[in-house]
Amino acid sequence: MSYSSPNQRVGIFVDAQNIYHSAKNLYRARVNFKELLRVLVGERELIRAFAYVVKSDPATGEDSFFEALKQSGFDLRTKDLQVFADGSKKGDWDVGIAVDAVRMAPSLDIVILVTGDGDFVPLIDYLKWGMGKEVHVAAFSRTASAKLRDAADAFIEIEKTPRALLKINPMRSQNTQSRTASRNSRRRG
Numbered sequence: 001m002s003y004s005s006p007n008q009r010v011g012i013f014v015d016a017q018n019i020y021h022s023a024k025n026l027y028r029a030r031v032n033f034k035e036l037l038r039v040l041v042g043e044r045e046l047i048r049a050f051a052y053v054v055k056s057d058p059a060t061g062e063d064s065f066f067e068a069l070k071q072s073g074f075d076l077r078t079k080d081l082q083v084f085a086d087g088s089k090k091g092d093w094d095v096g097i098a099v100d101a102v103r104m105a106p107s108l109d110i111v112i113l114v115t116g117d118g119d120f121v122p123l124i125d126y127l128k129w130g131m132g133k134e135v136h137v138a139a140f141s142r143t144a145s146a147k148l149r150d151a152a153d154a155f156i157e158i159e160k161t162p163r164a165l166l167k168i169n170p171m172r173s174q175n176t177q178s179r180t181a182s183r184n185s186r187r188r189g
Contacts, residue, residue: 009044009047010109011049011110012046013097013100013111013112013113016053017053018117019031019139022143023158026142027165027167029168031164033068033074034071035164037049039164047104051075052096052097054078054091055078056080077100079096097123111133113137115137118147118148135152136152136153137155137156138158138161140159141159141160
């Protein structure tokens with residue numbers, strides 16, 4: 001990916017759970033967030049890169065995922081999964097991402113949203129038309145909202161980004177699932 005102006009200031013806002021689960025379910029892969037960050041920034045100046053995550057169960061290995069995001073160059077924004085009396089759960093970061101993007105926009109030339117969620121179209125419109133910012137979206141083409149793609153100034157297909165996806169080793173995945181199940185049964189017992 002080449003960019004016309006290396007003087008552009010970039011801010012990146014990653015809906016980490018959205019991208020993580022899309023990679024896992026669509027491609028049986030995990031995202032190489034460090035490489036994705038490198039490609040998205042290119043030769044431009046990175047001001048901040050945020051990854052938004054939801055804490056649900058440390059036994060799933062999420063702490064190591066969160067640490068890997070930090071090591072890849074992201075500032076982490078975390079919140080706990082909300083579990084309601086009827087058993088339903090909520091853990092999205094849409095409002096938090098929007099607020100951070102609007103707050104950061106005066107310091108940026110380009111805002112990059114890494115999500116396929118069409119709920120971000122009003123944010124894109126506001127950043128473009130209300131604040132005069134260029135907005136790019138990076139997501140998986142098969143799960144990205146068509147309206148989101150249309151609203152963005154540029155759409156980056158993560159699945160076509162070299163080295164952005166790392167195949168999950170099926171044996172390692174099975175072993176991890178077995179260890180997690182074993183830990184959970186010991187806790188119950």
